[in-house]
Amino acid sequence: MKKTIIPFGPQHPVLPEPLHLKLVMEDEKIVEAIPAIGYVHRGLEKLTETKEFTQNVFVVERICGICSFMHALSYCMCLEDIMKLEVTPRAKYLRVIWSELHRMHSHLLWLGLLADAFGFESLFMQLWKEREKVMDIMEETAGSRVIISSNQIGGTRRDITNEKLNDIVKILDTMEQDLKSVFKVFLNDYTVKHRLVGVGTLSKDEAYLYGAVGPMARASGIRQDMRMLGYAAYGELNFEPVVETDGDSYARTVVRLKEVYQSIDLIRQAAANIPAGAINIPFKGNPPAGESIVRVEQPRGEVLYYVKTNGSKNIDRLRVRTPTFANIPTLLKMLPGSQLADVPVLILTIDPCISCTER
Amino acid sequence: MIENIVEISKEQLLAQVQEMFYEGYRFVTATCVDLGDGKADILYHFDKDLEIRNFRLTMEKSDVLPSISKIYFCAVLVENEMKELFGLKINDIAIDYDGRMLLADDSPDAPMAKRQIIIEKRESAGQ
Numbered sequence: 001m002k003k004t005i006i007p008f009g010p011q012h013p014v015l016p017e018p019l020h021l022k023l024v025m026e027d028e029k030i031v032e033a034i035p036a037i038g039y040v041h042r043g044l045e046k047l048t049e050t051k052e053f054t055q056n057v058f059v060v061e062r063i064c065g066i067c068s069f070m071h072a073l074s075y076c077m078c079l080e081d082i083m084k085l086e087v088t089p090r091a092k093y094l095r096v097i098w099s100e101l102h103r104m105h106s107h108l109l110w111l112g113l114l115a116d117a118f119g120f121e122s123l124f125m126q127l128w129k130e131r132e133k134v135m136d137i138m139e140e141t142a143g144s145r146v147i148i149s150s151n152q153i154g155g156t157r158r159d160i161t162n163e164k165l166n167d168i169v170k171i172l173d174t175m176e177q178d179l180k181s182v183f184k185v186f187l188n189d190y191t192v193k194h195r196l197v198g199v200g201t202l203s204k205d206e207a208y209l210y211g212a213v214g215p216m217a218r219a220s221g222i223r224q225d226m227r228m229l230g231y232a233a234y235g236e237l238n239f240e241p242v243v244e245t246d247g248d249s250y251a252r253t254v255v256r257l258k259e260v261y262q263s264i265d266l267i268r269q270a271a272a273n274i275p276a277g278a279i280n281i282p283f284k285g286n287p288p289a290g291e292s293i294v295r296v297e298q299p300r301g302e303v304l305y306y307v308k309t310n311g312s313k314n315i316d317r318l319r320v321r322t323p324t325f326a327n328i329p330t331l332l333k334m335l336p337g338s339q340l341a342d343v344p345v346l347i348l349t350i351d352p353c354i355s356c357t358e359r
Numbered sequence: 360m361i362e363n364i365v366e367i368s369k370e371q372l373l374a375q376v377q378e379m380f381y382e383g384y385r386f387v388t389a390t391c392v393d394l395g396d397g398k399a400d401i402l403y404h405f406d407k408d409l410e411i412r413n414f415r416l417t418m419e420k421s422d423v424l425p426s427i428s429k430i431y432f433c434a435v436l437v438e439n440e441m442k443e444l445f446g447l448k449i450n451d452i453a454i455d456y457d458g459r460m461l462l463a464d465d466s467p468d469a470p471m472a473k474r475q476i477i478i479e480k481r482e483s484a485g486q
Contacts, residue, residue, distance in 0.1 A: 034454065038461040046471050081360065211386055211433030228409055291361050293404070293411065295387075304404065306390045321388035321437070329433040358461060 001026045006340070010039050014117045014344035017354035021331075021347070025340065033335035035328055041358040048318040053079060053287060056315065057151060063320060064356040065146045066106045067298040069098050072151035074296045075318070077231065078307035079153045082290040085283060091155035092233040093274040097165075098142070098150055099232065100263040100270075105134040106299035107256045107263075110351050111186065114253065117344045118195040126182045133175055137168055155280025165271040172264045183257050196250035200334040200346040203247055210330045213323050214301020215255040216350055220247035226297035237269045249349045256351075286313050298323055300351045322356035364402075364413040369424065372403075372416060376427045379405045384412065386431035391441040395473040397421070399445060420447060420472075428453035436460070444471035 004025045010018030018039035024032035044063055048056045060075045061068040073095055080087060087095075108131035115123035135145045141160050142148035150158050160168075186192055202212065207220035217224050218241060225241035227234045242258040244251035289311040295304050301323030308316040327350040334346055367375050379386075384405035392400040394417075401424070403414045418424060426449050428434045438452045439460040446469030462470075 036456075036460070038459075038463070041461045043470060208383075208385055209432070211431070224409070226409075293361050293413070295411070302387075304388055306402070308392060317390075317392045319390040319392075321390075325436060326388070326433065328436060332432075 003031065008343060008347075010036075012344075014113075014348060015352075016113070017352065019347070019352055019354050021335070021343075023335070023340070023343065028340050030335050030338050030340065030343070033332055035331060037328075037354065037358055039358075040355055042355075044359045045318050045320060049314060049316070052313045053309070053315050054153060056318065057153065058149060060318070060320070061147050061149060063322070063359055064353050066109065066353065067102055067300065067303075067356070068147045069102045069151065070296050070298045070303065071320070072149070073099065073232070074294050074303055074305040074320075075307065076151050076153045077294040077296070078292040078305050079287055079309075081292040081294065082307065082309055083153070083283060083287045085154050085281060087155050088278045088281060089233070089275045090159070090277045091279045093270045094156045094158075094160060094279065095151070095232040096234060096237065096270045097160065097168075097267050097274075098138075098148065098156075100266045101134055101138055103299045104260055104263045105131050105138070106351075107260050108134065110256060110299075110348070111253070114345070114348050115186075115192075117348050118192070120185075120189075120192065123182070123185055123192075130175060130179055130182065133171060137171065140164070141168075152280060154283055155278070157280070159279045162274070165274065169268055169271050172267060176261065176264050179260065183260075186253060186257060193250065195342075195345055196253055197248060199249040199342050200338060200349060201246070201248045202330055202334055204245075206333055207247065207330065210333050211326045212301075212330045213326045214297070214299070214351075215252055215259065216301065216327050216330060218242060219244045219251035219255045221245040224302075226295045226302050229295065231294075231296065233270060234266075236273070237266055239266065249345055252349045286311060287315075300324055300353060300356075301326065320359055322353065322359070324350065324353045324357045328352075328357065361413060363411060364415055367414045367416050369416060369418055369422065372414075373425055373427065373430070375414060376403065376430050379412070380430050383407055386427075386433055387411065389427075389434065389437045389441065391445045391447065391471075393420075393445055393471070393473040399447065401441070401447075403427070420445070423448045423450050425450055426452040443469070445469055446472050 006023045008021040010020045020036040022034040057072050060071040063071050112124045112127035139145045142150050202220050204221040207217050242255050287309045291308045304321040306319040310316045384407045387404040387406050390402040401416045405412045435454050438449050439456045441447050442449045
């Protein structure tokens with residue numbers, strides 16, 4: 001059969017960020033897909049070598065808006081490891097609370113985008129209405145809605161009062177009830193299932209081989225969540241990763257739906273157990289020469305930070321492997337054999353973040 | 360500090376990576392660190408059951424490094440990235456973008472590489 005090459009992206013209604021795919025088609029069926037990136041490469045890793053190590057907290061937050069808090073957290077954890085700084089217990093709990101708020105707003109944003117991709121506009125609007133409540137909490141606690149700049153090396157820059165934490169838990173309690181009716185549509189609606197069930201199936205072995213991380217891996221039955229490492233205060237909270245086994249687009253959606261509830265539960269636990277005390281520890285001087293690797297679970301999956309210091313105020317090297325960078329190869333497995341009409345959904349199910357990927 | 364790190368040579372790389380594959384490790388990523396003296400450190404990171412294992416390979420930047428993408432296909436992007444941004448020579452990448460995955464035709468060569476400044480003392484014209 002004659003083959004046709006269809007360019008998908010970099011500008012496409014379903015893509016909030018520029019990703020290009022060269023799709024080799026036989027009729028409506030994809031036989032090969034080759035990704036192309038490089039439209040928004042900013043050289044942020046190189047930029048960090050020219051800034052002071054304390055300023056880099058703000059640089060890495062700009063790698064990605066959606067998971068900005070976790071980027072800053074990962075960088076700070078690397079420096080705290082090199083500088084042998086023991087973060088205060090309260091700061092560890094605050095880090096969990098803000099991390100989970102970020103995970104919630106990221107997953108709700110993604111679920112809305114997915115609904116929009118398969119043409120369910122009212123579902124999209126309901127999800128983003130709920131997401132606004134999380135953004136409001138972020139603004140009330142940190143002064144900003146997306147890039148909240150609340151991390152610093154040695155702890156956090158801001159505190160949340162216990163009264164405010166109680167208010168947040170009350171908002172999340174109401175939100176949990178409201179989300180049940182919205183999520184019911186996602187889980188049971190015929191049209192939603194028709195677009196997601198059995199689409200882009202990735203087996204457990206394939207997910208492992210192609211290096212899938214985060215909800216992509218967990219939806220294929222891999223019990224892998226960096227929060228299990230116990231960083232920040234995760235080691236003190238009850239937590240079990242959400243794992244599904246079907247490996248299709250529906251399973252990836254279910255993982256993210258359940259993780260929204262899980263985040264609410266983790267915030268509830270953290271607010272109930274947060275100890276009193278200081279939110280950061282002061283330090284003097286430059287970090288000694290050293291290296292550190294830290295892995296953190298972002299909404300899209302595992303992020304790896306490598307930092308090398310040289311004893312001066314500048315760092316020698318920062319390397320960030322973001323979750324989308326790890327999940328793009330899975331697209332090359334999922335797309336061949338799929339129908340052209342499923343491409344938007346398939347691309348969205350990896351929750352692509354191109355600004356993260358290119359840095 | 361980095362735990363579970365082992366120094367390996369370029370000749371040992373493929374055998375070591377193959378062993379990690381047979382033992383069921385997931386390839387996390389690779390990290391290139393330009394040492395500034397014509398050498399580079401390549402760190403390969405693997406994970407199994409949340410335990411990370413790292414291998415450090417120190418090489419001359421002018422040397423040719425074999426690709427591990429025939430063993431772990433997911434290494435394709437990071438190997439292309441190291442090739443473009445640090446100017447490394449990596450052979451046989453499963454999908455080779457030939458230096459144009461991130462960079463454009465008018466981009467600087469190897470923008471992440473450390474520039475070596477060599478100051479030479481010149482004899483003055485009268486001497």
